[in-house]
Amino acid sequence: MARQGLTRADVIGAAIEMIESEGLHNFSLRELAGRLHIKAASLYNHIRNMDELYTEIGYYVISELKKVQLDAITGKQRAEAVKALADAYYRFGKERPELYKVILSLPMVKNDAIHRAGFDIVEPIMSAMAGYHLTREQMMHLQRVFRSIMHGFISQEEAGCFRQFPVDVGDSYQMAVRGFILLLENSEKEARG
């Protein structure tokens, strides 16, 4: 048949669409092929295997996340920048939960390129903290703390782990961000003193 027009980008795009609509754990190559009106085996003309496809999707997710984060912090400083960064991260996780899950399953792949992509995730965080007077080492640690808070919150809320109490989850989120900003200010004092 060899119908022209079906590109590697089409396959990846359809996979992203399917993951978002059907959920990551309902994703399958056979249904993906069906959506593209080809057989599952034909997918292998465009991708090496499922791992590679996930990796490719991971690139997309990371680049999208970086985009919204950089967009959020431009023109902002210190606490305002950090809050905007966190909000963008949080919104992304809530609006595209299935796609967000792909990120965590990524680094297991021994692809070095994906390692480099990791820096894309870190960069906006470092930029947002730039207004604070911190050592480079402090920033490396704080970047990890920020990601821990954000990822932990998003994934647990998504998994339904926050339904035990009747208090508003949004308020809990605000408190989490406030905690990080307190840590930033405290670290700044330590760096100065």
Add this chain to the structure above:
Amino acid sequence: MARQGLTRADVIGAAIEMIESEGLHNFSLRELAGRLHIKAASLYNHIRNMDELYTEIGYYVISELKKVQLDAITGKQRAEAVKALADAYYRFGKERPELYKVILSLPMVKNDAIHRAGFDIVEPIMSAMAGYHLTREQMMHLQRVFRSIMHGFISQEEAGCFRQFPVDVGDSYQMAVRGFILLLENSEKEARG
């Protein structure tokens, strides 16, 4: 055949063992059956299906986690108690990473009992914070923040997301815990004032 002696508890125990040694994503009912010297279909005399087995394992993990946490905080107050709690949580996640992963895949099951088990996770955290003068509502929020930090840190470190910089991960962890204690102290001031 009907050889006596193989109980439901044996099946769950062997499953836990297999998950810890082979990894959660390498777990399969057929190999589990092999370890018990029976065929895969025979497992269904002891468990309803895989979901139920996961749920059962989830109970075990949560009870183990609660155990080490309560053990860690007994006789301690305030920051010392919180640090000990976090350390116990962290150690559990690092020492039994595959088992730890089961927790997150749990609440998706609509089992109400698992919801109740969620309180087992919360209880030690509430106890550790008891020394602080906080409102009940503050504690409900702070409990979520604590779990976010801990889970986020553990799962990202485990996934290899913290390899980007050469700074010590243990130091990052210490900073994360310090951040939470700062938030506790700050919340306390707000509650008093």
Add this chain to the structure above:
DNA sequence: CTTGACAAACTAACAGCGTTAGTATATTGT
């Protein structure tokens, strides 16, 4: 002590999965 009932094992099969090998065909470049 035998017999009936129950629990726990078995075999065989199904539908789904990712993946590979080998084959046909439509488009593209010479």
Add this chain to the structure above:
DNA sequence: ACAATATACTAACGCTGTTAGTTTGTCAAG
């Protein structure tokens, strides 16, 4: 126009969880 390439196909393999139907060992009641 023809050869080469890219893209599709079919068929199959081994894996997965799961179900149906059957055999068999054990334990309790008559």
